[in-house]
Amino acid sequence: MGSLQVTLASLVCNKKDNIDLLLKPIKDDNIIDETYISELITASEYTNLYINTANIKNALAELSDVLKPLKENETGHDISYQILERKDATITIEIDKDEMSASAEITKALGGKNLTAKAILTAAQESGVRKGFSKESLLKLAHLAIKESSTAPVSLSIASGKLAKDGKDAYIKHLVESAQSRILRPKKRKDGSVDMRDLGDIICVKVGDPIAQKVPLTSGRDGFTVTATPLLPEPGNDVSLISGEGTEISPKNENILVSTLVGLPKIIDNGMEIDEVYKIKNVTVATGNIKFTGSVLIDGDVMEGMKVQASGDITIGGFIESAIIEAGGDITISGGIIGRKQEANENNKIKNSVNITAGGNIYAKYCQYAQINCSKDVRIEKQLLHSYLNIKGKLKVGTDELSNGKLIGGYVKVVKSISAGIIGATAGSNTIINFEYQLLKFTKLMKSIDERLKIDSDKTDKLKISLSKLKRLPKEKSNLEMITKVTKAYQLHAKKMGDILLEKEALEEDIQNYMSSIYVEATEKLYHGVELIIGKFNNRSRREYGPSKMIYKEREVLIDPLIHNQSSDNLENIENPE
Numbered sequence: 267m268g269s270l271q272v273t274l275a276s277l278v279c280n281k282k283d284n285i286d287l288l289l290k291p292i293k294d295d296n297i298i299d300e301t302y303i304s305e306l307i308t309a310s311e312y313t314n315l316y317i318n319t320a321n322i323k324n325a326l327a328e329l330s331d332v333l334k335p336l337k338e339n340e341t342g343h344d345i346s347y348q349i350l351e352r353k354d355a356t357i358t359i360e361i362d363k364d365e366m367s368a369s370a371e372i373t374k375a376l377g378g379k380n381l382t383a384k385a386i387l388t389a390a391q392e393s394g395v396r397k398g399f400s401k402e403s404l405l406k407l408a409h410l411a412i413k414e415s416s417t418a419p420v421s422l423s424i425a426s427g428k429l430a431k432d433g434k435d436a437y438i439k440h441l442v443e444s445a446q447s448r449i450l451r452p453k454k455r456k457d458g459s460v461d462m463r464d465l466g467d468i469i470c471v472k473v474g475d476p477i478a479q480k481v482p483l484t485s486g487r488d489g490f491t492v493t494a495t496p497l498l499p500e501p502g503n504d505v506s507l508i509s510g511e512g513t514e515i516s517p518k519n520e521n522i523l524v525s526t527l528v529g530l531p532k533i534i535d536n537g538m539e540i541d542e543v544y545k546i547k548n549v550t551v552a553t554g555n556i557k558f559t560g561s562v563l564i565d566g567d568v569m570e571g572m573k574v575q576a577s578g579d580i581t582i583g584g585f586i587e588s589a590i591i592e593a594g595g596d597i598t599i600s601g602g603i604i605g606r607k608q609e610a611n612e613n614n615k616i617k618n619s620v621n622i623t624a625g626g627n628i629y630a631k632y633c634q635y636a637q638i639n640c641s642k643d644v645r646i647e648k649q650l651l652h653s654y655l656n657i658k659g660k661l662k663v664g665t666d667e668l669s670n671g672k673l674i675g676g677y678v679k680v681v682k683s684i685s686a687g688i689i690g691a692t693a694g695s696n697t698i699i700n701f702e703y704q705l706l707k708f709t710k711l712m713k714s715i716d717e718r719l720k721i722d723s724d725k726t727d728k729l730k731i732s733l734s735k736l737k738r739l740p741k742e743k744s745n746l747e748m749i750t751k752v753t754k755a756y757q758l759h760a761k762k763m764g765d766i767l768l769e770k771e772a773l774e775e776d777i778q779n780y781m782s783s784i785y786v787e788a789t790e791k792l793y794h795g796v797e798l799i800i801g802k803f804n805n806r807s808r809r810e811y812g813p814s815k816m817i818y819k820e821r822e823v824l825i826d827p828l829i830h831n832q833s834s835d836n837l838e839n840i841e842n843p844e
Contacts, residue, residue: 273298273329277310277350285312285350287325291332291342298329307350315350315377322349354378355411357386359393365491366427368395371419372411383408390424396494398425430489433502439479442471444533470543470563471525476516478523478538480507510539530561532579532595541578541595548584549574561595570619579626586630588619596626605635607652618654627659650686652676652695658703660684669789679703684786690793690807700799701784708777715770722762729756786816789828798823 274290275298287303303322307313325347332342355375361368370386381389383404390399400423407422414420471477486499509515512527523537530543542560549556549568556562561578568574570588580593585601605620620636622628627642634651638644643659650663652675661678663671663686670687675695678684681704690697729752736749786798792811797804805823807816813828 273333275303275306277306277312278346280348282348284348284352285315286346287322287349289325289329289345291329291336291345293333293336293338293340293342299326303349312350312377316353318347318349318351321347325349350377352377355381357381357389359390359395361394361492365493365495366429367423368393368398368425368492369421369423370407371421372407373419374411374414374417376417380412381408386424395425395492397490398427398492400424400426425492427491427497428489430497430499431487432500433484433486435502436483436505437481438505438507438536439481440477440531440533440538441479442475442477442531442538444531444538470528470545471531471540472528473525475525476522477513477525477531477540478507480505480521480523482521505536508534508537510534510537512540512542513538530563530579530581532561544576549589562593567601586620586622590621592623594625597622597624597628599628599630601630602632603630603634603636605637605653607635618652647671649674650676655679656703657681661686663687664789669787673697683784686788687790688793689786689788689791690796692793692810696795696797698797698799699786702799702801704780705777705801708773708780711773712770712777715766715773719763719766719770722759722766726756726759726763729759781818784818787828788814792816792825 273292273294273296274288276288278286278288280286289298300319300322303326307317325345328345328347332345336342353376355378356373358371359368360371368390370390372381372386374380383401386404386408387399403422403424407420407424410420410422483502483504485501488499489497491497507515507521507523509523510532512525512529513523514526516522516524525531525540527540527542529540532539532541543563544556544558544560545563546553546556546565548566549564549572551569551572555573555575557573557575559577562574562576562580564574564580564582564584567584568582568586568589568591573590573592574580575592577594579595580591580597582591582597582599582601585604586599587604588606591597603620603622605618607618618635618637622636623639625641628638628640628644630646632648632650633646633653634649636653638653638655638657640655640657640659643662644655644657645662645664645666647663647665649672650661651672654676655661655678657678657680659680660682661673661680661684662669663673665671668687669685672688673684673686674688674691675697677698677700679700679702681701684699733749733752733756736745736752739745781800784800786796788811790813792807792814794807794809796816797806798816800818800823803818803821803823807825811825811827815826815828817824817826
């Protein structure tokens with residue numbers, strides 16, 4: 267019996283360094299199919315090459331066609347198809363829409379050439395990437411593409427743009443302390459305690475002392491996209507160094523402000539000014555009242571019945587007891603304001619024994635039974651009791667950082683806001699808060715608008731009647747001229763009315779915005795008996811609340827719990843508490 271002959275299948279390297287499937291057909295019972303070819307590839311050294319499955323199918327189809335007419339053990343012609351190919355790694359570069367980053371995606375090599383970091387860089391540059399390359403990322407991507415075991419593409423960001431960095435605004439740096447900042451930070455003794463009444467000499471400056479410095483704006487830093495498009499920064503905003511009274515710009519440095527007086531430095535917008543200063547230990551009957559053009563610095567106390575007036579600031583290291591203090595600038599009191607309730611006057615109006623008026627801000631540790639008029643803001647650190655305040659700014663009872671003081675009793679007229687830790691008291695003391703000042707100004711403006719509107723409305727009505735009468739007269743030249751003249755006058759006043767109505771609409775919006783912006787905030791407790799007056803809306807808290815904010819919303823005064831989100835679901839009408 268002759269030897270068994272079968273169709274031979276082998277893998278042969280061709281001239282292109284790819285691999286052919288070589289079949290030598292022999293008619294027999296042996297089956298060669300795709301599984302057989304797959305096992306042949308797996309057992310070979312070419313497993314990392316690209317498999318052309320279409321050519322495998324073509325080879326097997328041709329084998330079938332060759333074998334069909336053959337008799338057993340007859341041979342057919344050789345069949346050869348390229349089924350394994352060496353493929354080099356390919357790369358795709360993608361640039362983001364904003365051109366601030368670029369990434370590369372590599373389809374790994376299958377028996378072909380891998381991409382080096384330099385090749386990746388070249389491909390990116392040819393795709394338009396010019397700047398922001400990361401050497402580390404290029405090397406990492408090249409390494410990943412070689413080591414990746416799967417055939418899935420490997421991608422990585424290889425370049426990043428840099429955003430432009432806007433410049434910093436110019437600002438004014440104060441080189442000396444103002445009296446207020448100094449007094450709010452008492453002088454330390456050697457044992458570590460503080461002397462609340464020792465203001466020290468640091469407040470006063472001499473002629474030629476540098477007191478403020480302008481730190482110039484910066485231009486910023488340029489940026490770029492990965493395509494090398496420059497990104498330009500916005501330079502900072504500039505400010506002018508303002509030389510107030512008693513100061514001048516240094517002739518040696520235009521960014522330095524120096525003093526031209528011996529006196530008390532005071533911070534103003536974008537600069538400082540120097541007040542001539544009058545310094546005294548205490549104000550008593552022995553010293554007499556003080557009236558000074560400039561600033562007054564009192565180391566100790568202002569005693570009962572005394573009066574201190576200054577065109578600048580008044581700074582007091584101790585306390586005020588039943589006295590009158592009037593300043594064109596700030597009033598800063600290291601201690602407290604102590605007054606007492608006096609009998610009602612002939613108008614049945616109760617007056618307190620301390621009267622304080624400031625054109626600037628007012629600060630004190632505590633205050634009781636005082637009348638205060640302030641053109642800016644008031645801060646009382648610990649407690650404000652049974653006082654009458656008229657404030658054009660805001661009132662804060664607490665430290666510089668926290669509203670944690672007590673506001674109990676009294677009548678407060680304020681423009682912006684009130685914040686304290688506790689407002690009101692359990693003993694039934696009424697605390698009245700009124701935001702009438704700004705609303706009265708709005709009312710006066712609205713009255714003026716309505717008056718002007720009525721004038722133009724009346725004129726328009728009269729001109730309309732005159733125009734109607736003229737149009738009924740015979741059409742003579744004189745009548746036509748008069749009609750033209752009256753029509754122009756009518757149109758003029760009608761336009762005026764339109765402009766005034768727009769002005770009125772804008773004012774109404776300002777009023778609503780203002781009423782929505784004002785508030786009374788109690789960060790710890792809000793007691794009953796706190797009355798809030800906002801124009802014609804007048805309501806009073808009728809029970810004790812936790813941390814709360816009293817606001818105006820939709821024609822009502824409401825209480826918003828501070829511990830919850832400030833939404834309409836949490837608001838409670840204080841007139842009808844649950």
